Amino acid sequence: xxxxxxxxxxxxxxxxxxxxxxxxxxxxxxxxxxxxxxxxxxxxxxxxxxxxxxxxxxxxxxxxxxxxxxxxxxxxxxxxxxxxxxxxxxxxxxxxxxxxxxxxxxxxxxxxxxxxxxxxxxxxxxxxxxxxxxxxxxxxxxxxxxxxxxxxxxxxxxxxxxxxxxxxxxxxxxxxxxxxxxxxxxxxxxxxxxxxxxxxxxxxxxxxxxxxxxxxxxxxxxxxxxxxxxxxxxxxxxxxxxxxxxxxxxxxxxxxxxxxxxxxxxxxxxxxxxxxxxxxxxxxxxxxxxxxxxxxxxxxxxxxxxxxxxxxxxxxxxxxxxxxxxxxxxxxxxxxxxxxxxxxxxxxxxxxxxxxxxxxxxxxxxxxxxxxxxxxxxxxxxxxxxxxxxxxxxxxxxxxxxxxxxxxxxxxxxxxxxxxxxxxxxxxxxxxxxxxxxxxxxxxxxxxxxxxxxxxxxxxxxxxxxxxxxxxxxxxxxxxxxxxxxxxxxxxxxxxxxxxxxxxxxxxxxxxxxxxx
Amino acid sequence: xxxxxxxxxxxxxxxxxxxxxxxxxxxxxxxxxxxxxxxxxxxxxxxxxxxxxxxxxxxxxxxxxxxxxxxxxxxxxxxxxxxxxxxxxxxxxxxxxxxxxxxxxxxxxxxxxxxxxxxxxxxxxxxxxxxxxxxxxxxxxxxxxxxxxxxxxxxxxxxxxxxxxxxxxxxxxxxxxxxxxxxxxxxxxxxxxxxxxxxxxxxxxxxxxxxxxxxxxxxxxxxxxxxxxxxxxxxxxxxxxxxxxxxxxxxxxxxxxxxxxxxxxxxxxxxxxxxxxxxxxxxxxxxxxxxxxxxxxxxxxxxxxxxxxxxxxxxxxxxxxxxxxxxxxxx
Numbered sequence: 001x002x003x004x005x006x007x008x009x010x011x012x013x014x015x016x017x018x019x020x021x022x023x024x025x026x027x028x029x030x031x032x033x034x035x036x037x038x039x040x041x042x043x044x045x046x047x048x049x050x051x052x053x054x055x056x057x058x059x060x061x062x063x064x065x066x067x068x069x070x071x072x073x074x075x076x077x078x079x080x081x082x083x084x085x086x087x088x089x090x091x092x093x094x095x096x097x098x099x100x101x102x103x104x105x106x107x108x109x110x111x112x113x114x115x116x117x118x119x120x121x122x123x124x125x126x127x128x129x130x131x132x133x134x135x136x137x138x139x140x141x142x143x144x145x146x147x148x149x150x151x152x153x154x155x156x157x158x159x160x161x162x163x164x165x166x167x168x169x170x171x172x173x174x175x176x177x178x179x180x181x182x183x184x185x186x187x188x189x190x191x192x193x194x195x196x197x198x199x200x201x202x203x204x205x206x207x208x209x210x211x212x213x214x215x216x217x218x219x220x221x222x223x224x225x226x227x228x229x230x231x232x233x234x235x236x237x238x239x240x241x242x243x244x245x246x247x248x249x250x251x252x253x254x255x256x257x258x259x260x261x262x263x264x265x266x267x268x269x270x271x272x273x274x275x276x277x278x279x280x281x282x283x284x285x286x287x288x289x290x291x292x293x294x295x296x297x298x299x300x301x302x303x304x305x306x307x308x309x310x311x312x313x314x315x316x317x318x319x320x321x322x323x324x325x326x327x328x329x330x331x332x333x334x335x336x337x338x339x340x341x342x343x344x345x346x347x348x349x350x351x352x353x354x355x356x357x358x359x360x361x362x363x364x365x366x367x368x369x370x371x372x373x374x375x376x377x378x379x380x381x382x383x384x385x386x387x388x389x390x391x392x393x394x395x396x397x398x399x400x401x402x403x404x405x406x407x408x409x410x411x412x413x414x415x416x417x418x419x420x421x422x423x424x425x426x427x428x429x430x431x432x433x434x435x436x437x438x439x440x441x442x443x444x445x446x447x448x449x450x451x452x453x454x455x456x457x458x459x460x461x462x463x464x465x466x467x468x469x470x471x472x473x474x475x476x477x478x479x480x481x482x483x484x485x486x487x488x489x490x491x492x493x494x495x496x497x498x499x500x501x502x503x504x505x506x507x508x509x510x511x512x513x514x515x516x517x
Numbered sequence: 518x519x520x521x522x523x524x525x526x527x528x529x530x531x532x533x534x535x536x537x538x539x540x541x542x543x544x545x546x547x548x549x550x551x552x553x554x555x556x557x558x559x560x561x562x563x564x565x566x567x568x569x570x571x572x573x574x575x576x577x578x579x580x581x582x583x584x585x586x587x588x589x590x591x592x593x594x595x596x597x598x599x600x601x602x603x604x605x606x607x608x609x610x611x612x613x614x615x616x617x618x619x620x621x622x623x624x625x626x627x628x629x630x631x632x633x634x635x636x637x638x639x640x641x642x643x644x645x646x647x648x649x650x651x652x653x654x655x656x657x658x659x660x661x662x663x664x665x666x667x668x669x670x671x672x673x674x675x676x677x678x679x680x681x682x683x684x685x686x687x688x689x690x691x692x693x694x695x696x697x698x699x700x701x702x703x704x705x706x707x708x709x710x711x712x713x714x715x716x717x718x719x720x721x722x723x724x725x726x727x728x729x730x731x732x733x734x735x736x737x738x739x740x741x742x743x744x745x746x747x748x749x750x751x752x753x754x755x756x757x758x759x760x761x762x763x764x765x766x767x768x769x770x771x772x773x774x775x776x777x778x779x780x781x782x783x784x785x786x787x788x789x790x791x792x793x794x795x796x797x798x799x800x801x802x803x804x805x806x807x808x809x810x811x812x813x814x815x816x817x818x819x820x821x822x823x824x825x826x827x828x829x830x831x832x833x834x835x836x837x838x839x840x841x842x843x844x845x846x847x848x
Contacts, residue, residue, distance in 0.1 A: 083729035097723035100717040102524050102789045107713055112728030115710050122708035125522075148524065 012074070012089070013038040013203050014059070023055050025032040028054040030228045031068060036172060041194065041204040043218030043235065045211065046247055047415075047443035050224040052207055056174055059205070060092035061085035086112070091165030095177035095441060096155050096354070101150030108149045109164045134367055139163035140193060155186035159193065166197065174199065174205045176199030180441045184471055184504055187305060191217055204290035209443055210470075211240050223247055248445050256476030257452050260459035270294040272330070273463035274346070274359060274432045276315065279324035283312035285487040288324070292432060292463040297454060299478030300467045301503045308467045309351050312434045315465075316348035317341045326513060329431055347425035351436040351467075357421045360410025364402055364420060365391045367409045371424035390427065398423040399449065415446020422453060433457065436467045451477055471500040483507050522707070523791045530782030534797035537830060542805035548811030565807060571691035573803040575600075575754035578695065578798060579770070580777045581702045582632075582746030583711070585797045587778060589739045590719035590787030591639060591646035595653030596747055596774060599631045600767030601661035603751030608761040609668035617683050621752045628748030629741060631657060636740025640733040654771070662764040675762035687757030691721045698749055702792045719787020741783050776827050777802050801830070
């Protein structure tokens with residue numbers, strides 16, 4: 001489809017004309033015509049599977065188009081490798097950064113370039129570090145260049161990746177979900193940084209599921225749906241709900257469903273499913289006490305590094321706490337392994353689903369069945385017919401969109417991967433769910449479905465501990481919100497005080513402690 | 518500026534090995550003391566130390582070469598068989614009265630060529646290095662036997678090399694060659710870009726590809742480097758043998774070399790390690806074997822103890838830092 005927004009006749013930096021690409025006969029991107037202007041931020045949105053990744057991979061030279069043309073500053077170009085895109089001035093920063101963790105920041109920054117040489121042609125390490133430092137400084141980043149890259153925080157890695165791209169005279173920066181793994185203040189820091197980059201004349205193609213960011217940042221927004229470019233227009237002409245409607249092709253009724261009845265309204269005192277008292281693990285969290293009751297979604301908010309995920313893993317039994325105690329379903333809870341937790345009725349959805357949640361090369365069927373394998377096994381043998389039936393049931397019940405149980409799980413969209421993980425654990429009928437960033441990097445449609453599942457679970461009497469860096473989500477979905485800062489629980493917010501502002505203030509350490517509600 | 522650029526686990530392992538090597542030397546000395554005077558024991562320890570570079574040179578050079586290959590995330594299991602091919606080439610040259618320099622150059626070329634072939638096969642066929650070189654392990658051994666049977670007139674299973682001139686590198690120059698080669702490798706590691714790119718390849722091939730690095734060239738250069746060092750090791754190995762027997766040369770060599778590399782802190786999956794660690798790892802294994810010779814009469818018991826010692830060093834390090842490893846995985 002060819003759509004062009006008016007009023008941008010000059011300054012075209014990069015232009016796609018009728019670009020399309022198919023995979024095994026399926027058209028992932030229909031013929032697309034789009035212009036990107038120097039000094040603008042063009043937001044690119046769409047549900048998972050809409051064709052965003054294909055478009056990005058075509059522009060960054062990873063894929064070659066089936067047909068169509070690209071031009072750079074009016075001259076036709078062929079991008080047949082990532083190198084050719086880099087040489088042209090196109091830099092892509094993927095959602096999951098690829099880096100060499102054991103090499104230093106400086107080495108990572110100059111990996112594909114000639115390194116400064118000194119006497120005898122040997123690498124001049126001081127000059128290498130100085131050059132990396134200069135590049136970071138020019139990009140406004142304050143990061144040490146001589147430490148291992150793996151030791152950087154998530155936002156520092158993003159900033160270094162951006163600085164690296166800009167240092168190579170990138171004129172078009174493609175950012176794929178850059179804030180997906182960042183807490184709100186870090187995301188804000190990155191957004192401010194991007195505005196400064198835009199003002200320097202660099203064009204940015206900003207791909208994100210966080211629509212508030214897209215609306216705040218971008219000058220124009222392009223919407224892809226089912227491989228088709230369905231809208232390109234000025235951001236000012238749209239609001240959030242219109243944008244969502246264009247993405248999904250239908251209005252979304254309610255982003256944060258709440259069918260459950262609060263215990264205060266019923267006058268009941270629901271059972272405490274999980275109780276944590278003064279739990280401490282040195283260097284991670286200290287003196288944390290909390291309760292999750294039946295029928296309750298408890299939000300756990302905080303900045304990245306506040307200790308939320310670490311606490312969740314200790315509750316799940318991935319490592320022991322140094323001190324403190326826990327109770328699960330009224331009994332003392334001292335898990336020695338994740339298996340203990342699964343058997344006791346506690347499940348955990350990890351923050352990084354691809355690394356810790358699933359094996360990307362496995363098929364969907366074993367991915368789903370592994371959660372209940374013990375229940376499908378008799379005398380050490382898996383009952384295959386039962387497995388088939390249960391897997392088919394899960395795919396249908398949780399609306400996992402796939403070509404069938406034999407589809408490789410890594411090829412599912414992020415939202416469907418997450419639904420598969422949820423289905424895998426929910427099939428065990430757990431009492432308590434600890435969910436770490438369950439909607440990270442997934443589209444609005446899948447997000448709404450997961451929110452709906454969580455609401456139904458709580459309504460059915462399960463307890464949910466919801467860790468999320470998405471402030472609207474954690475505030476909108478939770479019955480009360482606990483806020484962690486530097487390893488400590490600093491606030492419990494509920495009722496009218498349960499707002500994004502209050503959560504942010506507490507997370508940033510602006511609340512002295514105790515209950516804020 | 519030459520600076521150590523190693524990760525904390527590698528540095529930690531090296532510290533362990535330095536301490537372990539000192540302990541093994543003390544252990545050897547303790548084994549030498551009974552039945553001898555102090556001066557006699559010191560003198561015998563001196564002999565052990567004097568012979569050490571010559572005896573461990575082939576293994577150490579091969580280990581340095583293999584370290585580079587492992588850094589890229591690959592491995593080469595065929596090095597023992599490549600050593601046998603070196604022996605066959607040497608035997609062919611000797612039996613045709615070729616100049617010793619030509620015989621040694623043949624060893625170098627054979628090792629370099631075969632390892633480069635492994636590298637090319639891994640890249641072209643897209644088959645994991647483990648499988649390609651496992652096939653090479655059998656194929657090259659057979660190739661070595663074909664070579665000697667066809668190329669050495671009257672070959673009857675082994676070939677004796679009595680001329681001293683053919684044994685100079687392995688017997689007289691081994692220490693010097695080893696010192697120079699190890700020094701060159703360490704300087705190369707500390708001052709050049711290529712070893713860092715090998716590590717980068719092993720750490721994240723995707724990152725390297727996105728940065729526009731030529732991955733096939735990088736991988737093949739690591740195999741070539743490995744071939745050069747294995748070839749040097751092969752020269753020292755064959756020229757230190759009384760007889761050339763390609764059917765038995767280098768049997769189990771690859772396992773002992775891999776053990777030394779891993780012991781030295783190199784990550785078996787690539788991306789992490791150091792040549793210095795490998796040097797310390799080879800030295801540790803050699804000294805352990807020496808200590809076991811003095812401590813135990815039974816050859817099989819020695820082998821069992823050697824395996825247990827490797828497990829103990831790596832296991833102790835891992836157990837001590839198990840928490841760290843787990844946290845690293847969860848990051």
